[in-house]
Amino acid sequence: TLAQKAGLKYFGSASDIVDVDALDGTYASILSDRREFGAVTPANGMKWFAIEPSPGVFNFSYGDVVADYAARNKQYLRCHTLVWHSQLPPWVENTNWTKQTLTAVIVRHITHTVTHYKNRCYAWDVVNEALNEDGTFRNSTFYNILGSSFLSLAFRTAHAADPRAKLYYNDYNLEKPSPKSHAVINKIVKPLLRAGVPIYGVGMQAHLKGYNRPSRGEMVDVMRAYGGLGVEVGVTELDVRILLPSTPEKMAEQSTAYADITSACVEVQACIGITVWDFWDPVSWVPGVFPGEGDATLYYANFTRHPAYEGVVGAL
Numbered sequence: 342t343l344a345q346k347a348g349l350k351y352f353g354s355a356s357d358i359v360d361v362d363a364l365d366g367t368y369a370s371i372l373s374d375r376r377e378f379g380a381v382t383p384a385n386g387m388k389w390f391a392i393e394p395s396p397g398v399f400n401f402s403y404g405d406v407v408a409d410y411a412a413r414n415k416q417y418l419r420c421h422t423l424v425w426h427s428q429l430p431p432w433v434e435n436t437n438w439t440k441q442t443l444t445a446v447i448v449r450h451i452t453h454t455v456t457h458y459k460n461r462c463y464a465w466d467v468v469n470e471a472l473n474e475d476g477t478f479r480n481s482t483f484y485n486i487l488g489s490s491f492l493s494l495a496f497r498t499a500h501a502a503d504p505r506a507k508l509y510y511n512d513y514n515l516e517k518p519s520p521k522s523h524a525v526i527n528k529i530v531k532p533l534l535r536a537g538v539p540i541y542g543v544g545m546q547a548h549l550k551g552y553n554r555p556s557r558g559e560m561v562d563v564m565r566a567y568g569g570l571g572v573e574v575g576v577t578e579l580d581v582r583i584l585l586p587s588t589p590e591k592m593a594e595q596s597t598a599y600a601d602i603t604s605a606c607v608e609v610q611a612c613i614g615i616t617v618w619d620f621w622d623p624v625s626w627v628p629g630v631f632p633g634e635g636d637a638t639l640y641y642a643n644f645t646r647h648p649a650y651e652g653v654v655g656a657l
Protein backbone atom coordinates (compact mmCIF):
# COMPACT_ATOMS: atom_id res chain seq x y z
CA THR A 342 0.00 0.00 0.00
CA LEU A 343 2.73 2.47 0.93
CA ALA A 344 4.76 1.61 -2.17
CA GLN A 345 1.80 2.37 -4.39
CA LYS A 346 1.20 5.64 -2.57
CA ALA A 347 4.87 6.46 -3.21
CA GLY A 348 4.33 5.95 -6.94
CA LEU A 349 5.57 2.39 -7.44
CA LYS A 350 3.43 -0.21 -9.18
CA TYR A 351 4.01 -2.81 -6.48
CA PHE A 352 6.09 -4.11 -3.59
CA GLY A 353 6.17 -7.88 -4.06
CA SER A 354 7.73 -11.10 -2.91
CA ALA A 355 9.06 -14.27 -4.47
CA SER A 356 7.71 -17.48 -3.06
CA ASP A 357 8.38 -21.15 -3.63
CA ILE A 358 4.82 -22.32 -3.06
CA VAL A 359 4.47 -25.96 -4.04
CA ASP A 360 1.26 -26.79 -2.23
CA VAL A 361 -0.91 -23.88 -1.16
CA ASP A 362 -2.68 -25.89 1.52
CA ALA A 363 0.63 -26.72 3.15
CA LEU A 364 1.66 -23.06 3.51
CA ASP A 365 2.24 -21.95 7.07
CA GLY A 366 -0.92 -20.08 8.05
CA THR A 367 0.87 -16.95 9.16
CA TYR A 368 3.12 -17.02 6.09
CA ALA A 369 0.12 -17.35 3.82
CA SER A 370 -1.79 -14.60 5.56
CA ILE A 371 1.09 -12.18 4.97
CA LEU A 372 1.87 -13.23 1.39
CA SER A 373 -1.75 -13.00 0.30
CA ASP A 374 -2.33 -9.65 2.02
CA ARG A 375 -2.31 -7.02 -0.69
CA ARG A 376 -1.49 -4.32 1.82
CA GLU A 377 1.85 -6.13 2.24
CA PHE A 378 2.55 -7.58 -1.22
CA GLY A 379 1.13 -6.43 -4.52
CA ALA A 380 3.12 -8.86 -6.65
CA VAL A 381 4.47 -12.40 -6.48
CA THR A 382 7.20 -14.26 -8.35
CA PRO A 383 7.65 -18.03 -8.37
CA ALA A 384 11.10 -18.67 -6.88
CA ASN A 385 11.49 -21.91 -8.83
CA GLY A 386 8.25 -23.03 -10.45
CA MET A 387 8.73 -21.43 -13.88
CA LYS A 388 12.35 -22.45 -14.40
CA TRP A 389 13.30 -24.69 -17.31
CA PHE A 390 13.96 -27.78 -15.13
CA ALA A 391 10.42 -27.53 -13.75
CA ILE A 392 8.57 -26.73 -16.94
CA GLU A 393 10.31 -28.91 -19.53
CA PRO A 394 12.01 -31.76 -17.65
CA SER A 395 12.38 -33.84 -20.83
CA PRO A 396 12.56 -32.58 -24.41
CA GLY A 397 9.16 -31.39 -25.53
CA VAL A 398 7.44 -32.59 -22.33
CA PHE A 399 5.87 -29.62 -20.55
CA ASN A 400 4.59 -29.52 -17.00
CA PHE A 401 3.23 -26.22 -15.75
CA SER A 402 1.82 -27.46 -12.45
CA TYR A 403 4.62 -26.04 -10.24
CA GLY A 404 4.52 -22.62 -11.87
CA ASP A 405 0.73 -22.60 -11.93
CA VAL A 406 0.56 -22.72 -8.13
CA VAL A 407 2.04 -19.23 -7.87
CA ALA A 408 0.30 -17.93 -11.01
CA ASP A 409 -3.08 -19.04 -9.66
CA TYR A 410 -2.25 -17.66 -6.22
CA ALA A 411 -1.49 -14.24 -7.70
CA ALA A 412 -4.72 -14.26 -9.69
CA ARG A 413 -6.77 -15.26 -6.67
CA ASN A 414 -5.24 -12.52 -4.54
CA LYS A 415 -5.30 -9.93 -7.33
CA GLN A 416 -1.53 -9.49 -7.27
CA TYR A 417 0.80 -8.80 -10.17
CA LEU A 418 2.70 -11.84 -11.37
CA ARG A 419 6.37 -11.48 -12.29
CA CYS A 420 7.35 -14.50 -14.34
CA HIS A 421 10.84 -15.95 -13.88
CA THR A 422 12.77 -17.10 -15.96
CA LEU A 423 13.12 -18.37 -19.55
CA VAL A 424 16.80 -18.60 -20.54
CA TRP A 425 19.29 -19.10 -17.72
CA HIS A 426 22.45 -21.21 -17.47
CA SER A 427 21.41 -22.53 -14.05
CA GLN A 428 18.66 -24.94 -12.98
CA LEU A 429 18.43 -26.39 -16.46
CA PRO A 430 17.19 -29.93 -16.97
CA PRO A 431 20.23 -32.15 -17.65
CA TRP A 432 19.20 -32.84 -21.25
CA VAL A 433 19.72 -29.18 -22.18
CA GLU A 434 23.29 -29.26 -20.95
CA ASN A 435 24.14 -32.78 -22.07
CA THR A 436 23.13 -32.64 -25.71
CA ASN A 437 25.61 -31.74 -28.44
CA TRP A 438 23.64 -28.92 -30.00
CA THR A 439 24.17 -27.28 -33.33
CA LYS A 440 23.09 -23.68 -33.83
CA GLN A 441 20.01 -24.97 -35.56
CA THR A 442 18.93 -27.56 -33.01
CA LEU A 443 19.55 -25.31 -30.03
CA THR A 444 17.61 -22.49 -31.68
CA ALA A 445 14.66 -24.81 -32.21
CA VAL A 446 14.78 -25.96 -28.58
CA ILE A 447 14.87 -22.38 -27.24
CA VAL A 448 12.01 -21.34 -29.49
CA ARG A 449 9.92 -24.34 -28.44
CA HIS A 450 10.59 -23.78 -24.73
CA ILE A 451 9.85 -20.06 -24.79
CA THR A 452 6.83 -20.34 -27.07
CA HIS A 453 5.13 -23.04 -24.98
CA THR A 454 5.93 -21.39 -21.67
CA VAL A 455 5.04 -17.81 -22.55
CA THR A 456 1.90 -18.92 -24.36
CA HIS A 457 0.78 -20.90 -21.32
CA TYR A 458 1.08 -17.80 -19.11
CA LYS A 459 -0.07 -15.34 -21.79
CA ASN A 460 -1.76 -12.23 -20.41
CA ARG A 461 -0.96 -13.26 -16.84
CA CYS A 462 2.62 -12.04 -16.45
CA TYR A 463 3.20 -8.37 -15.78
CA ALA A 464 6.81 -9.07 -16.74
CA TRP A 465 8.99 -11.94 -17.85
CA ASP A 466 12.65 -12.28 -16.90
CA VAL A 467 13.51 -13.46 -20.40
CA VAL A 468 17.27 -13.81 -19.97
CA ASN A 469 18.84 -14.23 -16.55
CA GLU A 470 22.51 -13.74 -15.61
CA ALA A 471 24.16 -13.72 -19.03
CA LEU A 472 27.14 -11.63 -17.88
CA ASN A 473 30.34 -12.18 -15.91
CA GLU A 474 31.55 -9.65 -13.35
CA ASP A 475 34.09 -8.25 -15.84
CA GLY A 476 31.34 -7.49 -18.32
CA THR A 477 32.04 -10.33 -20.73
CA PHE A 478 29.36 -12.83 -21.65
CA ARG A 479 29.21 -15.87 -19.43
CA ASN A 480 30.07 -19.23 -20.94
CA SER A 481 26.86 -21.20 -21.03
CA THR A 482 25.23 -23.72 -23.27
CA PHE A 483 23.45 -20.82 -24.95
CA TYR A 484 26.40 -18.48 -25.41
CA ASN A 485 28.82 -21.19 -26.40
CA ILE A 486 26.67 -22.36 -29.30
CA LEU A 487 24.85 -19.21 -30.38
CA GLY A 488 27.01 -16.33 -29.14
CA SER A 489 25.16 -13.27 -27.93
CA SER A 490 22.46 -13.80 -30.56
CA PHE A 491 20.63 -16.03 -28.08
CA LEU A 492 19.42 -12.86 -26.38
CA SER A 493 17.64 -11.38 -29.39
CA LEU A 494 16.27 -14.82 -30.20
CA ALA A 495 14.84 -15.16 -26.70
CA PHE A 496 13.30 -11.67 -26.55
CA ARG A 497 11.79 -11.88 -30.03
CA THR A 498 10.33 -15.31 -29.36
CA ALA A 499 8.85 -14.25 -26.03
CA HIS A 500 7.35 -11.11 -27.54
CA ALA A 501 5.70 -13.08 -30.32
CA ALA A 502 4.05 -15.35 -27.75
CA ASP A 503 2.80 -12.60 -25.41
CA PRO A 504 3.12 -9.10 -26.87
CA ARG A 505 1.85 -7.47 -23.68
CA ALA A 506 4.32 -8.96 -21.19
CA LYS A 507 7.14 -6.61 -20.29
CA LEU A 508 10.35 -8.37 -21.21
CA TYR A 509 13.32 -7.95 -18.87
CA TYR A 510 17.01 -8.70 -18.77
CA ASN A 511 17.71 -9.71 -15.13
CA ASP A 512 21.04 -10.08 -13.33
CA TYR A 513 22.83 -9.65 -9.98
CA ASN A 514 25.50 -7.13 -8.99
CA LEU A 515 23.89 -4.46 -11.14
CA GLU A 516 23.29 -2.16 -8.18
CA LYS A 517 26.26 0.11 -8.64
CA PRO A 518 28.37 1.28 -11.59
CA SER A 519 30.78 -1.52 -12.57
CA PRO A 520 32.04 -3.33 -15.68
CA LYS A 521 28.94 -5.50 -15.39
CA SER A 522 26.48 -2.61 -15.19
CA HIS A 523 28.21 -1.00 -18.18
CA ALA A 524 27.91 -4.24 -20.10
CA VAL A 525 24.17 -4.35 -19.41
CA ILE A 526 23.97 -0.94 -21.02
CA ASN A 527 26.46 -1.32 -23.87
CA LYS A 528 26.32 -5.02 -24.69
CA ILE A 529 22.70 -5.82 -23.97
CA VAL A 530 20.16 -3.01 -23.79
CA LYS A 531 21.59 -0.59 -26.38
CA PRO A 532 22.37 -3.18 -29.06
CA LEU A 533 19.02 -4.89 -28.61
CA LEU A 534 17.09 -1.65 -28.81
CA ARG A 535 19.11 -0.55 -31.83
CA ALA A 536 18.22 -3.82 -33.55
CA GLY A 537 14.55 -3.35 -32.76
CA VAL A 538 14.46 -6.21 -30.27
CA PRO A 539 11.63 -5.85 -27.74
CA ILE A 540 13.46 -5.41 -24.43
CA TYR A 541 11.39 -3.48 -21.92
CA GLY A 542 13.20 -3.56 -18.62
CA VAL A 543 16.33 -4.21 -16.57
CA GLY A 544 15.91 -6.31 -13.45
CA MET A 545 18.39 -5.55 -10.70
CA GLN A 546 18.30 -8.69 -8.57
CA ALA A 547 19.81 -6.88 -5.58
CA HIS A 548 21.08 -9.79 -3.53
CA LEU A 549 22.88 -7.38 -1.23
CA LYS A 550 25.26 -7.76 1.71
CA GLY A 551 24.54 -5.56 4.70
CA TYR A 552 28.26 -5.22 5.42
CA ASN A 553 29.40 -4.29 1.91
CA ARG A 554 26.59 -2.62 0.12
CA PRO A 555 26.25 -0.09 -2.64
CA SER A 556 25.52 3.43 -1.47
CA ARG A 557 22.16 5.01 -2.07
CA GLY A 558 23.78 7.40 -4.54
CA GLU A 559 25.34 4.57 -6.52
CA MET A 560 22.00 2.84 -6.72
CA VAL A 561 20.29 6.03 -7.91
CA ASP A 562 23.03 6.47 -10.53
CA VAL A 563 22.68 3.02 -12.05
CA MET A 564 18.90 3.13 -11.99
CA ARG A 565 19.07 6.44 -13.86
CA ALA A 566 21.62 5.04 -16.29
CA TYR A 567 19.37 2.09 -17.20
CA GLY A 568 16.28 4.26 -17.28
CA GLY A 569 18.05 6.76 -19.53
CA LEU A 570 18.12 4.13 -22.24
CA GLY A 571 14.34 4.16 -22.34
CA VAL A 572 13.70 0.95 -20.40
CA GLU A 573 12.07 0.54 -17.03
CA VAL A 574 13.88 -0.82 -13.99
CA GLY A 575 12.73 -3.28 -11.37
CA VAL A 576 14.38 -4.41 -8.18
CA THR A 577 13.58 -8.06 -8.71
CA GLU A 578 15.14 -10.26 -6.00
CA LEU A 579 15.96 -8.05 -3.05
CA ASP A 580 17.47 -9.54 0.08
CA VAL A 581 20.24 -8.31 2.39
CA ARG A 582 22.31 -10.99 4.01
CA ILE A 583 24.42 -10.56 7.11
CA LEU A 584 27.27 -12.57 8.58
CA LEU A 585 25.77 -14.70 11.35
CA PRO A 586 25.30 -14.40 14.24
CA SER A 587 23.01 -11.43 14.08
CA THR A 588 23.64 -8.33 16.22
CA PRO A 589 21.62 -5.13 16.55
CA GLU A 590 24.34 -3.31 14.58
CA LYS A 591 24.08 -5.76 11.69
CA MET A 592 20.31 -5.47 11.69
CA ALA A 593 20.67 -1.69 11.57
CA GLU A 594 23.01 -1.95 8.55
CA GLN A 595 20.53 -4.28 6.91
CA SER A 596 17.74 -1.83 7.55
CA THR A 597 19.76 0.94 5.93
CA ALA A 598 20.37 -1.22 2.88
CA TYR A 599 16.68 -2.04 2.46
CA ALA A 600 15.77 1.61 3.03
CA ASP A 601 18.40 2.93 0.62
CA ILE A 602 17.36 0.76 -2.32
CA THR A 603 13.70 1.42 -1.64
CA SER A 604 14.11 5.18 -1.54
CA ALA A 605 16.38 5.06 -4.60
CA CYS A 606 13.65 3.25 -6.50
CA VAL A 607 11.08 5.77 -5.36
CA GLU A 608 13.31 8.63 -6.42
CA VAL A 609 14.11 7.32 -9.90
CA GLN A 610 11.18 7.57 -12.26
CA ALA A 611 12.24 4.53 -14.27
CA CYS A 612 12.15 2.22 -11.23
CA ILE A 613 8.64 0.78 -11.12
CA GLY A 614 8.65 -1.86 -8.41
CA ILE A 615 10.48 -3.89 -5.82
CA THR A 616 10.33 -7.63 -5.22
CA VAL A 617 11.95 -9.27 -2.20
CA TRP A 618 13.32 -12.78 -2.69
CA ASP A 619 10.91 -14.15 -0.14
CA PHE A 620 10.10 -12.40 3.11
CA TRP A 621 10.63 -15.04 5.80
CA ASP A 622 14.08 -16.16 7.01
CA PRO A 623 13.30 -19.91 7.21
CA VAL A 624 12.55 -20.10 3.48
CA SER A 625 15.28 -17.76 2.24
CA TRP A 626 17.76 -19.28 -0.24
CA VAL A 627 20.67 -17.43 1.43
CA PRO A 628 21.83 -19.83 4.18
CA GLY A 629 21.91 -22.74 1.74
CA VAL A 630 24.08 -20.93 -0.77
CA PHE A 631 26.23 -18.63 1.40
CA PRO A 632 27.41 -20.66 4.41
CA GLY A 633 27.64 -18.56 7.56
CA GLU A 634 25.31 -15.89 6.22
CA GLY A 635 21.57 -15.44 6.62
CA ASP A 636 18.78 -13.49 8.28
CA ALA A 637 18.41 -11.80 4.91
CA THR A 638 14.65 -11.18 4.72
CA LEU A 639 12.14 -8.92 6.45
CA TYR A 640 10.69 -11.45 8.92
CA TYR A 641 12.30 -13.66 11.56
CA ALA A 642 11.28 -17.28 11.97
CA ASN A 643 8.67 -16.33 14.59
CA PHE A 644 7.18 -13.76 12.21
CA THR A 645 8.32 -10.74 14.16
CA ARG A 646 9.73 -8.16 11.79
CA HIS A 647 13.34 -7.21 11.25
CA PRO A 648 14.15 -3.55 11.78
CA ALA A 649 14.45 -3.50 7.98
CA TYR A 650 10.67 -3.67 7.71
CA GLU A 651 10.50 -0.24 9.35
CA GLY A 652 13.43 0.79 7.15
CA VAL A 653 11.36 0.05 4.06
CA VAL A 654 8.30 1.76 5.53
CA GLY A 655 10.34 4.85 6.31
CA ALA A 656 11.67 5.00 2.75
CA LEU A 657 8.21 4.96 1.17
Ligand code: XIL
Pocket residue numbers: 357384385469546578626
Ligand atom coordinates in the same frame (compact mmCIF):
# COMPACT_ATOMS: atom_id res chain seq x y z
C1 XIL B 1 17.09 -19.52 -6.20
C2 XIL B 1 15.93 -20.11 -5.43
O1 XIL B 1 15.47 -19.18 -4.48
C3 XIL B 1 16.36 -21.37 -4.74
O2 XIL B 1 15.26 -22.02 -4.11
C4 XIL B 1 17.02 -22.33 -5.75
O3 XIL B 1 17.53 -23.46 -5.08
C5 XIL B 1 18.13 -21.62 -6.50
O4 XIL B 1 17.63 -20.46 -7.11
N1 XIL B 1 19.11 -15.61 -8.77
C6 XIL B 1 17.93 -15.95 -9.40
C7 XIL B 1 16.97 -16.84 -8.71
O5 XIL B 1 17.62 -15.44 -10.48
O6 XIL B 1 16.26 -17.66 -9.60
C8 XIL B 1 17.65 -17.70 -7.66
O7 XIL B 1 16.65 -18.40 -6.94
C9 XIL B 1 18.48 -16.83 -6.73
C10 XIL B 1 19.56 -16.12 -7.52
